[in-house]
Amino acid sequence: MRSFKNHLSLIIALFTILLTLQIFINVDRTIDIYEKNLNENYSIIVISDINISVNTFRKIDPMISNSEEISPKQVIQKMQKEIKSKSINLHKIKLPKFYRIHLDHFPTPDEVDTVTLELQREGFIKRVESFSHNHTTVYRLLLLFKWVVMIFAVAIFTVTTLLILREMRLWQLQHHERMNIMALFGAPVWLRSAVLFRLAIVDALIATVLVFGAFIAAEHYGISKEALQMIGIQIPLFNPTHDMPILFGVAMSLSIVLASLIVMGHKEEV
Amino acid sequence: MDKVIIAQELSLSYNTSETIINKATFSITSGSFVFITGASGSGKSTLLKSFYGALKPALGELTVGGVQMQGISGKKLNFLRRHIGIVFQDYKLVKEWNIEKNVMLPLLINGYARDVSEIQVKKLLTHVKLNHQSGKYPLELSGGEQQRVAMARALAHNPILILADEPTGNLDEYSSKVIWNLLEGAVSQLKATVVVVTHHIPESMNIGYKHFHIEYGSVYEIV
Secondary structure (H helix, E strand, O other), X not given: OHHHHHHHHXXXXXXXXXXXXXXXXXXXXXXXXXXXXXXXXXXXXXXXXXXOOHHHHHHHOOOEEEEEEEXXXXXXXXXXXXXXXXXXXXXXXXXXXXXXXXXOOOOOHHHHHHHHHHHHHOOOEEEEEOOHHHHHHHHHHHHHHHHXXXXXXXXXXXXXXXXXXXXXXXXXXHHHHHHHHHHHOOOOXXXXXXXXXXXXXXXXXXXHHHHHHXXXXXXXXXXXXXXXXXXXXXXXXXXXXXXXHHHHHHHHHHHHHHHHHHHHHOOOXX | OOEEXXXXXXXXXXXXXXXXXXXXXXXXXXXXXXXXXXXXXXOHHHHHHHHOOOOOOOEEEEEEOOEEOOOOOHHHHHHHHOOEEEEOOOOOOOOOOOHHHHHHHHHHHOOOOHHHHHXXXXXXXXXXXXXXXXXXXXXXXXXXXXXXXXXXXXXXXXXXXXXXXXOOOOOOHHHHHHXXXXXXXXXXXXXXXXXXXXXXXXXXXXXXXXXXXXXXXXEEEEO
């Protein structure tokens, strides 16, 4: 029972840390995908007198990843109602070219201004519409979201550090007497601390498996799935091949650092 | 005869302001039984601590089992301690280990095989009449029983030197008798050297012994 309690105290601390870390990984992953979605939906409209190839756009600004010509069909359809059909071909020729250009990442407001200015500097481009007001609002919202997540991560890191320090003091008390007795009979440091490291490794493994189980269960019951689908995002709550090594690595590192600090801080009673 | 412990002008202190043992010179022969007596706070336990390296000499020289104790490295100290058995007044048993594992501790530290260790532990626990309690934990035993376990642990690895700090201080008559018999047996049968710190030398000692007394920081041999 006593031994179980020894395990439980570290497992709970590690489980809390890993759970928040996995939530942070998921939030970060969601923001990443959300940012990509925003980028896919964001484009700058360019009106030009001449045909412009994607390479020409890229020469103007390397941030431009793609361009597509907007068919003048809609404009022509509007005109059709007002102008006689025989004149339409002429208008077709005289109509400027409309391009929708995409960037390789979701730009900052400054980057939008720079691209706009660079495009406007070219003589053959008549007009550039970057929808900067809408973009800035969305960008600021994304930035705010990122900041909230960052603050959340710092707060979690602080709390978990305190949790680990508290755990360390408890462990020091629990293991000090045994390590002292073993030292009196000439046990080398590795043997004195073997129990501690074994406990740390086993607890790290158990905590990782518990977090894995918790997220698999959450995925099974569809927790947060609807909310994510509403913003067009589909992510696995737990990606075993990617997340498992991270969580196990963190749990192992934390518990081994904890055990090492106890071993280093252990002083024989005189 | 070989000397197991040699002290030359040995001074011991916990801090620089107070000297507990002052320039003591004495030696302890291999295979002898030695008592160290003195009033409370005279430095008996302090002297014993210097023998197992828990306290380093402040001045002078101390050699235990041929090993110089001043400036001894951790590795050398561990090596020396593997040849020493220690018994304390407060037993110092690992509470979360059962009796069998506690007695096995020095054997495992000395690298004995598990099966050999198990046979030795069984033999010792039978000797201290605790074989039927081997699965119990220290706190489930009486003080006398715990001290017998500690005694079995001190003897488990056939040490060359056994150090006992008031081993019968808290015990009833029966347990005290068992402990003295075991310590005598360590000298007569195992040819170990036994150094016991105590307030009172038992009257019914069956073997010859040496007696050192500590007073005002000096160590005298009482002949």
